[in-house]
Amino acid sequence: MHKKFRWYNLIGLYSINFGFMEILDQATAAEVADKLLEIQAIRLQPKKPFTWASGWKSPIYCDNRLSLSFPEVRCLIRDQLVKSVSHFFPMTEAIAGVATAGIPQGALIANELDLPFIYVRSKPKGHGMENMIEGKVVPGQKVVVVEDLVSTGGSSLKAVQDLRDAGFEVLGMVAIFSYGFDVADKNFEAAGVKLICLSHYDALLPRAVHRKYIDEEVLHSLSEWRKNPGTWMQ
Numbered sequence: 001m002h003k004k005f006r007w008y009n010l011i012g013l014y015s016i017n018f019g020f021m022e023i024l025d026q027a028t029a030a031e032v033a034d035k036l037l038e039i040q041a042i043r044l045q046p047k048k049p050f051t052w053a054s055g056w057k058s059p060i061y062c063d064n065r066l067s068l069s070f071p072e073v074r075c076l077i078r079d080q081l082v083k084s085v086s087h088f089f090p091m092t093e094a095i096a097g098v099a100t101a102g103i104p105q106g107a108l109i110a111n112e113l114d115l116p117f118i119y120v121r122s123k124p125k126g127h128g129m130e131n132m133i134e135g136k137v138v139p140g141q142k143v144v145v146v147e148d149l150v151s152t153g154g155s156s157l158k159a160v161q162d163l164r165d166a167g168f169e170v171l172g173m174v175a176i177f178s179y180g181f182d183v184a185d186k187n188f189e190a191a192g193v194k195l196i197c198l199s200h201y202d203a204l205l206p207r208a209v210h211r212k213y214i215d216e217e218v219l220h221s222l223s224e225w226r227k228n229p230g231t232w233m234q
């Protein structure tokens with residue numbers, strides 16, 4: 001069990017289950033979506049699509065890294081991720097960040113929970129210790145993986161495999177945001193990894209419309225893209 005007593009251990013959670021991917025609760029999903037919109041971490045470029053890590057093209061990009069520059073948002077995200085780990089994975093013995101955007105988030109959480117922290121590179125370092133995993137490797141240790149964002153799940157599930165190969169027991173994963181794609185749910189199910197997210201696309205969209213963050217034209221391209229995100233604009 002965790003060493004530190006924290007207020008969030010006392011709070012009942014009402015998570016929303018989408019299979020292997022769950023949202024912490026509706027209120028947090030809306031609050032985090034609002035904050036991401038407020039700091040302009042959500043970017044929309046239907047005419048000049050973004051290329052994602054998976055190679056997919058998209059009219060939307062969620063840059064969670066920006067939250068690190070806003071202490072109020074950074075603390076909100078940290079506290080909700082800590083709550084997620086404490087509630088869903090109470091046996092956690094270490095926190096593992098996914099490079100690069102999962103590293104600062106993971107370190108903040110590990111510090112709050114007074115737990116060891118490690119991180120997983122996307123590829124082994126080419127010199128020095130040539131490590132894939134940085135920090136102390138303890139076979140059998142129970143870890144929770146911290147990722148900033150899940151699209152297809154390719155990056156974070158690769159990190160899970162690297163951790164398992166090194167002998168860690170992966171209890172699950174927490175992330176700030178997920179697009180809620182079926183392919184990701186299938187990938188998490190196949191890997192046997194439970195994912196808890198603070199917010200998601202379906203919570204973001206109504207908040208963005210409510211705040212007049214997106215106009216009719218963008219809304220149209222988002223709805224076209226969302227029908228088939230893997231092949232849009234390819």
Ligand SMILES: O=P(O)(O)OC[C@H]1O[C@H](OP(=O)(O)OP(=O)(O)O)[C@H](O)[C@@H]1O
Pocket residue numbers: 052053054098099100101102147148149150151152153154155156
């Ligand atoms: O679920 P996926 O399809 O794998 O996509 C999500 C990944 O993409 C981003 O990483 P990226 O490598 O772009 O940047 P980073 O180095 O800043 O984390 C993000 O931080 C996730 O790790």
Ligand SMILES: O=C(O)c1cc(=O)[nH]c(=O)[nH]1
Pocket residue numbers: 051052053054060061062063064149151152
């Ligand atoms: O899939 C990705 O690469 C990706 C999408 C997104 O919205 N934000 C991000 O940081 N990465």
